[in-house]
Amino acid sequence: MILTDTHTHLYSEAFDEDRDLVIKKAMENGVDRFFIPAIDSTYTQAMLDLEAAYPKNMFLMMGLHPTHVKENFEEELAHVEMMLAKRKFYAVGEIGIDMYWDKSLLDIQKKAFRFQIHLAKEYGLPIVIHCREAFDEIFEVLEREKGEDLYGIFHCFTGDQSQAHKAISYNMKLGVGGVVTFKNGKIDTFLETIPLEHIVLETDSPYLAPVPFRGKRNESAHLSLVLEKLSQIYGLGVDEIASITTENSKNVFGV
Template structure:
């Protein structure tokens, strides 16, 4: 059984004391592939170092995270373009709009999102979307950019059934992580109505640890809690969930 974590920040400072132990624990549970989203240029070298240490298991993205869209966002977007010219990546992400923390840079977030979608199309790459309190804003940009070259993953999906179907309509898979185990998460109430072919697994570690680890640092091995929850939701065995979601991830990322 191969389990794929389609979204994990393994380069995060939260893992500086025990990163290798966290990865080895994940291996022991069958988690063999880690897709690594970018945040901004300050983390680029750490991402490269991680890839060098685990070249068969770590798959990198490039991009500018919406919460890091500030006054220097044009410089950061140039950095994204330069990385794309210098080497290959598996996606552009995580990108999108976040209105939870700060609405100051909404215009710039929107512009950065749109620009990076266009870069993804240019390089035939999927996008990995970050959306927090911004579904309508995200969908508005996706509607403007919708065509045969637009595809990817709606990371950490927390919306309604209608929003899930709308995201799928833009050729997005739904990234399902720890939120599906939360009592107030609600997505488990309709997820069975979404075909498993549209689902990929993720942790978003070190964030959003699933029950029973909620409130603690998340790690790759905790994806088993997400896997078990989805097995309950879909009334399928965990091997089937792992197999289908891994196949879905390979389809998106082209591996």
């Protein structure tokens, strides 16, 4: 059984004390493929170091996270553009809009989001979307950019059933992680109506640990708990769900 964690920040400072042990534990739990989203330029070297240490398992993305879209966002976007021109990445991400922390930055977040979508199209890459309290704003941008060259993953999907179908209509897979195990997560109430071909697994570690680890540091080994929950929801064996979701990840990332 091969599991794919389509979204994990393994280069995060949260893992500085035990990163190799965390990766070893994940691999012992069947997680063999790790897709690594970017945040901003200050983390680029740590991402490259992680890939160098595990070249067969780590697949890097490049992008500017919406919560890191600040006054210097044009410099950061230039860094993203430079890195994409320099070497291979597997997605442009994570990118999007976050209205939870600071609504005043919406205009430049939209500008950064659109710019990075255009980069993804230029390089024939998927996008990985971060959306927090911003479904309408995200869908507004996707509606303008939709087409066969727009595809990717709606990371950490927390919307309702109609929003799920709308995201899928824009060629997006739904990234499902620890939230599906939360009592108030809600997506478990309708997920069985979404064909499994539209689902990929993720942890977003070190964030959003599944029950019973909620509130603690998340790690890729916990993907097995997300897998078990999906097995209950869909009434399928864990091996089958692991196989289908890993194949879905290959369809998105091309590897």
